[in-house]
Amino acid sequence: MRLCSLLLLCLAAYLSSSYVISPPHMWTKLILTHHWPSTFCGMEVPVCHPNISYWTLHGLWPDKGIDCNSSWHFNSSEIEDLLPDMKKSWPDLLSPMSTGFWKYEWHKHGTCAAKAESLNSQHKYFSKALELYHKLDLDSILTKFDIIPSENYYKLSQIEGVIENFYSVKPKIQCVHPSKNAGFQILGQIEICFNSDFTLLDCEKHLTTTTKGHLDNHIAVDKTSGFSVCDQDVPVYYPTPS
Secondary structure, three states, rough: HHHHHHHHHHHHHHHHHHHHHHOOOOOOOOEEEEEEEOHHHHHHHHOOOOOOOOEEEEEEEEOOOOOOOOOOOOOOHHHHHHHHHHHHHOOOOOOOOHHHHHHHHHHHHHHHHHHOOOHHHHHHHHHHHHHHHHHHHHHHHHHHHOOOOOOOEEEEEHHHHHHHHHHHOOEEEHHHHHHHHOEEEEEEEEEEEEEOOOEEEEOOOOOOOOOOOOOHHHHHHHHHHHHEOOOOOEEEEOOOOO
């Protein structure tokens, strides 16, 4: 009887430790999101600062969870060494002198990304986002293969093809749709995805089955941002910087 009780205690301890290591709502994918300032500011006028001629960071988003720890407050002093790069690569287009955008991204997405040990501090989260942004160098790659802001329209397949051929993964490309009768869509946002070990991943690939009753929070983010997935059959306008 005593041996049986001991075995049950050991089993309970094992199951408990397994739960801690692999929590059921742990994210499995990170989405590095770039946005085109001219398109974003076209949606947010008149309070916007669009005089940036390169793709900037919108955020680093885990595929599960939003606002995971409201008590973990943003503290810019923890990323003081990153601020010069943050201001250039991850600018607040609405209020360039404010840290409000980074605070928002930390609370909404960073606190969820921080469930992983590799991102479990503000410095780790923001520095990893910057590292991935610079490694991808999306702006230079698009330019290298002649995808540049222009008055001419592109086919969506042209833009997708450049990204897929260079990075060997499928991105998620989002546009602004001015109206049903506009005859074009405006290039606005490009997402490139990573596994939890920061290796590239097809953005459309789902690593785990969605838990019953759990909504993909990333879909909700897309709806509220004003961007939606680009239509394959509609010409794409890539606006020149304002």
